[in-house]
Amino acid sequence: MYELKFDENLCKTCPTGDCLVKCQYLDVEKKTAVEEMVKIGQGEDSFVLQDCVTCYACEEYCKRGNHPFYLITERREEKGILTSPRAITKQWINIGEPQGKYRLGDVKERVLSFGFMPEFLQWVKGKLFEDVMPSYIFGQEFFCNVVYIHFANTSIIKERLPKVVDNFRKLGVKEVIFVHDECYGAFAHLAPAYGIEVPFKSVHYFEYLYNRLKELKDFIKPLNIRAAYQRPCSSRLSSDQHHFVADIMELIGVDLIERKYQGENALCCGGIYAMAFGYDLAHDVQKRNIDDMVEHGAQYCIFNCPACQSSIGAEVAKRGIKPIHLIHLCKMAIGEM
Amino acid sequence: MDDIAHSLAMIVGEAYFSNQPEEAYFYARDPGLMPPHKPDYVVVPKSVEEIQEIARLASREKIPLVPMGAGLALTGLTIPLKGGIVMDMKRMNRILKVNEKARHVIVEGGTSQGLLKAYLEKNYPRLRHSMPDSPATATIAANVMIHGQGRLTQQYGFNSDMISGLEVVLASGEVCKIGSCSMSPDWFSKGAPMPDLTGLFLGWFGATGIITKVAVKLYPKKKMRDVEIFITDREDLVPDMVYELTHTEMVEDINIFAQPKPMIFKDNHHIAIFITGDTDEELEFKRKMTWYSLDRFIKSKDGGFMGVPPVMKPTLLEMPQRSVSRFADVKKGGGFEYSGPIIMVEKYPECAHKIVELAEKYDLGYSGMARIIGRSHAMMYGFAFTFNRADPDMMDRTRKALHEVSEFALEAGGVFWKATVDEQKMAMEKMDPNTLGIMKMIKENLDPNGIMNPGNWEVI
Ligand SMILES: Cc1cc2nc3c(=O)[nH]c(=O)nc-3n(C[C@H](O)[C@H](O)[C@H](O)COP(=O)(O)OP(=O)(O)OC[C@H]3O[C@@H](n4cnc5c(N)ncnc54)[C@H](O)[C@@H]3O)c2cc1C
Numbered sequence: 001m002y003e004l005k006f007d008e009n010l011c012k013t014c015p016t017g018d019c020l021v022k023c024q025y026l027d028v029e030k031k032t033a034v035e036e037m038v039k040i041g042q043g044e045d046s047f048v049l050q051d052c053v054t055c056y057a058c059e060e061y062c063k064r065g066n067h068p069f070y071l072i073t074e075r076r077e078e079k080g081i082l083t084s085p086r087a088i089t090k091q092w093i094n095i096g097e098p099q100g101k102y103r104l105g106d107v108k109e110r111v112l113s114f115g116f117m118p119e120f121l122q123w124v125k126g127k128l129f130e131d132v133m134p135s136y137i138f139g140q141e142f143f144c145n146v147v148y149i150h151f152a153n154t155s156i157i158k159e160r161l162p163k164v165v166d167n168f169r170k171l172g173v174k175e176v177i178f179v180h181d182e183c184y185g186a187f188a189h190l191a192p193a194y195g196i197e198v199p200f201k202s203v204h205y206f207e208y209l210y211n212r213l214k215e216l217k218d219f220i221k222p223l224n225i226r227a228a229y230q231r232p233c234s235s236r237l238s239s240d241q242h243h244f245v246a247d248i249m250e251l252i253g254v255d256l257i258e259r260k261y262q263g264e265n266a267l268c269c270g271g272i273y274a275m276a277f278g279y280d281l282a283h284d285v286q287k288r289n290i291d292d293m294v295e296h297g298a299q300y301c302i303f304n305c306p307a308c309q310s311s312i313g314a315e316v317a318k319r320g321i322k323p324i325h326l327i328h329l330c331k332m333a334i335g336e337m
Numbered sequence: 338m339d340d341i342a343h344s345l346a347m348i349v350g351e352a353y354f355s356n357q358p359e360e361a362y363f364y365a366r367d368p369g370l371m372p373p374h375k376p377d378y379v380v381v382p383k384s385v386e387e388i389q390e391i392a393r394l395a396s397r398e399k400i401p402l403v404p405m406g407a408g409l410a411l412t413g414l415t416i417p418l419k420g421g422i423v424m425d426m427k428r429m430n431r432i433l434k435v436n437e438k439a440r441h442v443i444v445e446g447g448t449s450q451g452l453l454k455a456y457l458e459k460n461y462p463r464l465r466h467s468m469p470d471s472p473a474t475a476t477i478a479a480n481v482m483i484h485g486q487g488r489l490t491q492q493y494g495f496n497s498d499m500i501s502g503l504e505v506v507l508a509s510g511e512v513c514k515i516g517s518c519s520m521s522p523d524w525f526s527k528g529a530p531m532p533d534l535t536g537l538f539l540g541w542f543g544a545t546g547i548i549t550k551v552a553v554k555l556y557p558k559k560k561m562r563d564v565e566i567f568i569t570d571r572e573d574l575v576p577d578m579v580y581e582l583t584h585t586e587m588v589e590d591i592n593i594f595a596q597p598k599p600m601i602f603k604d605n606h607h608i609a610i611f612i613t614g615d616t617d618e619e620l621e622f623k624r625k626m627t628w629y630s631l632d633r634f635i636k637s638k639d640g641g642f643m644g645v646p647p648v649m650k651p652t653l654l655e656m657p658q659r660s661v662s663r664f665a666d667v668k669k670g671g672g673f674e675y676s677g678p679i680i681m682v683e684k685y686p687e688c689a690h691k692i693v694e695l696a697e698k699y700d701l702g703y704s705g706m707a708r709i710i711g712r713s714h715a716m717m718y719g720f721a722f723t724f725n726r727a728d729p730d731m732m733d734r735t736r737k738a739l740h741e742v743s744e745f746a747l748e749a750g751g752v753f754w755k756a757t758v759d760e761q762k763m764a765m766e767k768m769d770p771n772t773l774g775i776m777k778m779i780k781e782n783l784d785p786n787g788i789m790n791p792g793n794w795e796v797i
Pocket residue numbers: 403404405406407408409410411414415426446447468469470471472474475476477478479480481482483484485486487541542543544546547548549661662665790
C-alpha cells in the first residue's frame with residue numbers, strides 16, 4: 001500500500017503553524033497548531049480531525065513541504081471519522097467507478113484530459129485547442145479520484161489512482177494537459193506524495209492557455225471587464241499554477257478585482273459543504289463570497305472548476321454578476337464567443 | 338354486420354365503431370402483464386346521449402360494457418375479460434368550464450391530463466391540478482376512478498379526494514349528478530354536507546357507472562418550482578425523515594426511489610423533495626426549512642442532500658416525469674408493470690427489502706418508488722419491474738414476482754391500488770364480510786345485469 005510522506009519533525013520546528021493558523025474555519029493560534037499537527041502525525045486524536053471542513057487550503061498554507069491535509073484525511077479514515085454522510089460518500093464512490101464507457105479522441109503523445117467532467121467535451125473547441133485536439137481522453141478510467149479526500153477516503157484513491165496511471169501508460173502518452181486542476185494536482189503533486197510513479201509530464205491547462213493565448217495574441221481584443229475569480233479547493237493542490245490566472249487576465253485585458261476572498265483567502269464554493277454539513281455553513285460561505293464580489297464591483301465571476309460553477313453560478317447571476325468559465329472567457333477574448 | 342354492430346354504428350357513427358380484428362387486437366390488451374382478451378365491439382362516443390344509448394343497448398342485450406381512458410392503468414382493468422363492448426372515452430375530451438376564483442374545472446370523461454395541463458398553462462397560469470406521472474394521454478376521469486396520485490397528493494390526498502363533482506351514466510342509461518351539482522349550478526363539493534355518493538363509483542373501475550363529467554379542484558400554481566434530493570443508506574430511517582419533512586408543511590410532493598442503476602443511484606434511498614414559490618425568497622425559505630428539518634440526520638451522517646446535477650433537474654421537474662416511462666423500456670421490450678400497494682409509510686423498510694429480494698430471486702430489473710400520500714398518512718410503494726415482451730420467461734418471472742408482492746402487501750397491512758382481478762379476489766377474501774356485503778348491495782343495485790366491466794369487483 002502506498003504511504004504518505006509526512007514528516008512531523010518538520011512541524012516540531014515549524015515557526016508559524018500556518019496550516020492551521022491561517023485556516024478560515026478553525027480558530028487556532030500557532031502553539032496549538034503545531035501541537036495538534038504533531039499529535040495528528042503521531043496518530044493521536046485531535047479536535048482538528050473532527051472539525052476540519054475539507055477546504056484543502058492547508059496544503060497550500062504549509063510552506064515547509066509537508067502535507068497537512070493529506071495527513072488529516074489519512075488519520076480520519078484510520079479512525080473512522082466521517083466527513084460526509086455515508087450515503088453521499090457511497091454515491092460519489094459509485095459515480096467514479098470505471099464503467100468501460102470512457103471516450104478517446106485521436107490520442108497522440110500530447111493529449112488533453114477531461115477527467116470525468118463531460119462539460120469539457122463541448123467546451124474544448126476552437127482555435128485555443130486546435131493545437132492538440134482531437135487528441136483527448138475522457139471517462140472514469142482517467143478520473144484522478146482525488147475528490148475522495150473530501151470524504152476522508154484515501155484508500156479508494158490509493159486503490160484506483162495507480163490503475164488510472166496505468167491506463168495512461170497503456171496509451172503511451174508523454175504529456176497530458178489536464179483541463180481540471182484537481183487532476184493536475186493529483187498527478188503532479190498527490191501521486192508523488194504517495195510515492196506513485198507517474199510516467200508522463202503533467203501540464204495544467206492554465207499554462208497551456210497562457211502559452212496558446214500568446215501565440216494567438218493577434219486575435220485578442222482586450223475584454224475590458226472587471227472580474228472576480230472563484231478559486232476552487234482543488235487549486236490548493238497546485239498552488240504553483242495559481243499565478244497563471246493573473247497572467248492570463250493581463251493578456252486578455254481583464255481587470256481581476258482585488259477582494260477579500262482571493263488568493264490564499266479564497267472561499268470554497270460551498271458545494272461540498274452543503275452535502276457534508278447541511279444548509280448553514282454552505283450558505284454562510286456562499287453569501288460572504290458573493291457579497292464580496294458584489295462589493296468590489298465584479299461584472300463577471302470566472303470559474304476554473306465546473307462543479308463550483310454549478311454550485312454558485314446561478315446565485316452569482318442572480319446578484320447581477322455573469323458567471324463564466326475561464327475557457328469561455330479566453331474564447332471571448334479571441335472573438336469565438 | 339350483426340344487429341348489435343349495426344345499432345352501435347348508428348349510435349356513434351360508422352367512423353367511431355369497429356368490430357374488425359385490427360381494433361379487436363389493439364383493444365384486447367394493455368401494456369402490462371395480463372393476458373389479452375378481445376372485445377366484440379369498440380365504440381368511441383362523443384356525447385353523454387350516445388353513452389346513454391350504448392348503456393341501454395348493452396343492458397337490454399346483456400352485453401359487457403368496458404369504459405376505457407388511455408388504457409394505461411397497466412393492471413388489465415380495461416381488458417374486456419368477457420368480451421362485449423369497449424367504450425373508448427377519448428373523444429369526450431372537452432374542458433367545459435373553469436371557475437377561476439372557486440378553483441375548479443369541469444371536464445368530460447375522456448379528457449386527458451396533458452390537455453388540461455396545457456389548457457391551464459395557456460389560459461390560467463396561476464392554476465394547476467394534481468398531475469400524475471403517467472403518460473400525458475392518461476385520462477382524468479380514469480385516474481380518479483382508480484384513486485390515482487399526483488404532484489399534489491402529499492398536500493391534498495389522493496387525486497380522487499380532489500374532485501368536486503361527478504356526472505355518471507348508470508348501466509340503465511340514466512344520468513346521475515353527484516355532489517353540489519345535483520342541486521346547484523356550481524360544482525364545488527363532491528358530497529359534503531350531503532351524503533357523499535362518489536364512493537358508489539370511485540374505485541369501482543367502471544363496474545358501477547361511466548363517468549361522463551368530473552369536476553377537479555385546482556390549486557395555486559407558483560411561479561417557481563425546484564427539487565432537492567436527500568439520500569440515505571438507512572431505509573429504516575426513511576419514515577422518520579418523511580415525518581420531519583411533512584411536518585414542515587413546506588413541501589409540494591415527496592417521492593422516494595431506490596434502484597441499482599445508473600451508478601449514481603446505487604446503494605441509496607433518494608427522497609426527492611419538491612418545493613414551489615412565487616419569489617426567490619419564498620422558495621429559499623421553504624428550501625431552508627426542509628433542509629433544517631433533516632439536519633439531525635446530516636449531523637449523525639445518516640443522510641445528506643446530494644448535489645443534483647444540472648442535467649438531472651429538468652428531468653425531475655418535468656410533469657409528467659417522462660423518466661418513469663423511459664424506465665418502462667429499459668429491457669427494450671416495452672414491458673412495464675408495477676404493483677403499487679397503498680401502505681403505511683412505516684413499512685418503507687420492509688418494502689425496500691422485499692423488492693431487492695424479489696429482483697434477485699427472479700433476476701429482474703427493478704425500481705422501488707414511493708409517493709407520499711398526505712402528511713405521511715400513507716404511501717404508494719411501487720414495486721416496478723421491467724420486462725421484455727418478446728421474452729416469455731422474463732414475463733413469467735415478472736408475474737411471479739408481482740404475485741409475491743401482492744401477498745406481501747396484504748400481509749403487511751397494505752391495500753392494493755388499481756388491483757388486478759386476482760388482487761381484487763384476494764382483497765375481497767380478506768375484507769370484513771359486512772363491508773363486502775355493502776359492496777354486493779351497491780353492485781347488484783347499480784348493475785343488476787352484471788354488464789359493467791365484468792370480471793372486476795365481482796362480489797360473490
Ligand atoms: C409510466 C407510468 C407512470 C404512471 N404514473 C402514475 C402516477 O404517477 N400516478 C397515478 O395515479 N398513476 C400512474 N400511472 C398509472 C395510470 O397510467 C394512471 O393512473 C392513469 O391515470 C390511468 O388513466 P387511463 O386513462 O390510462 O386509465 P384506464 O387504464 O383507461 O382506465 C382505468 C380504469 O378506469 C376505468 N375507466 C376509464 N374511464 C372511465 C370512465 N370515464 N368512467 C368510468 N370508468 C372509467 C377503466 O375501465 C379502468 O377500470 C402510471 C402509469 C404509467 C404507464
